[in-house]
Amino acid sequence: MKGILPLGTVAGIPVRAHWSALGLAALIVAVLGGVVLPRAMPGLDHRHYWPVAVVAGGLFVASLLIHELAHALVARWCGLKTSSITLWGLGGSTELEEEAKNPRVELVVAAVGPLASLGIAALAFLTSLIMPRATLPASAVVWLATMNLLLGLFNLLPGAPLDGGRVLHALLWWRSGDRSRADRGAARAGHMLGAALIAVGLFGTLLWGWLGGLWLLLLGCFIVAGARQELTFKVARVGLRGLLVREVMTPEPDLAPAWMTVGEFVEKVVLGSRQTVFPVVTFTGAPIGCVSLFNLMTVPRARRSVTRIETLTVTRRPVRVLASDDEAIRLLEQPIRGLLIAVVEGGRLVGMVTSTDLDRILGQALLRAGTNAVG
Known part of the structure; x- marks a missing residue:
């Protein structure tokens, strides 16, 4: 966020x-x-x-x-x-x-x-x-x-992602012993609750004025979106079981040396690369963040020869680092910082996982689990 x-x-x-x-x-x-x-x-x-x-x-x-x-x-x-x-x-x-x-x-x-x-x-x-x-x-x-x-x-109120939705999820899980079934039940309850608030908000706009109705409408939209996102995340965790980071990452990506100028980097690396995001590394090869094509395009042509990559780095230390043999489910533990997660072996960056990679594996995980977002 x-x-x-x-x-x-x-x-x-x-x-x-x-x-x-x-x-x-x-x-x-x-x-x-x-x-x-x-x-x-x-x-x-x-x-x-x-x-x-x-x-x-x-x-x-x-x-x-x-x-x-x-x-x-x-x-x-x-x-x-x-x-x-x-x-x-x-x-x-x-x-x-x-x-x-x-x-x-x-x-x-x-x-x-x-x-x-x-x-x-x-x-x-x-x-x-x-x-x-x-x-x-x-x-x-x-x-x-x-x-x-x-x-x-x-x-x-009994619906994800509210606390009452998690209480409902715990009770459903307790009763059935099936966590996935409880996931779906809490998400459906959240979707129904959000839809009800949206309806009341639209109707209330006519009765109470735009402020009260708009607030309920906003809460309803938040609950519907939150219920869908929470179920998607939980189902994705199931779908990612058994996968390793090496099966998800982009291996041996093109790197952006922090000390290199933008002009030199564009000529030597960017114009011949298929990537849109580049890990930024130090002299030792340690990742300190990333730079994107958009970041590079913000530098005027006249200043490319004097602007170093390190000044454009999106994320500085600490960079989130995983190993290639880590379970892929660890990719969901925290949001991706600065558009990528660095995969390091022996102190050397051997791969990266971008937000696009994560979107792809989440979609594949949902398909593997045989579900849609709200199911």
Whole structure:
């Protein structure tokens, strides 16, 4: 995902924010300061609303982080590795490096996030009871309780990719003992849930105005797309079993020496190559990233003789590296960085896996598994 801003680590887990999370925070503050708080406490100077709106908005974003941290910490307690937490415009996501080994673990990890949100809602509501009534802070705390209540309940809706969809998946898996069957059941539920939200959003646009209907429409589209993507990923994992990276990679690719000028590289390598992406390597042959035809075309002809490849490198260290005899299923562990994964043997780059290669093997995996995206 592009536009990611690292925020640091919490309990040893990297926390990041997509640029859309900043838009979400700004929207929350704007709605609180411009609409919610003035309606709850009318007649005050507008300068009083905005500081409370900023604090309440910050606390809500923090509650989203707590929701995701609950997933991550319980997953780690259950023996699952967590790679990162990412906040974005529709909430957040916890990226696990591996799937649950049994339905009980999946159920606990999935359910703890919504329960954390409901716990925050209960705590905020109890706090509002002991605060002075008819004050801006009390109104903000009630709003915070309400939003976390809605967040927790919404995430418990039974459909992938929501937490409730994973709870449903765990229960179906537990009952049938068939993980693939549970995959399909949770995906179908997510598809139906998303379609229902889209329908309600379209209908609601006529009744509530465009803002409320558009929000439900957006959520519905997100759920439908997420359900399809999640099932595709899980089926692809089954289809990739038994394959090795060497069967997927592009072997002995043309390389881009970091010290070479663009003009020299274009004349000596690019014009005679079938590749559109080139691994960038150092003097020792270690990969540090990649450069594409598009990157090269951005350099004016007059500057090609003085511009070095290293200045155009898309991804710098650390570059994701695999061995040729690794299982191909490892290609799905993390997104491809900078358009490729380097395959290294004995310190020398012997192959690469590009995003195009990954798309190809995912399609082949789905065909091998005998399914479509939603099945």
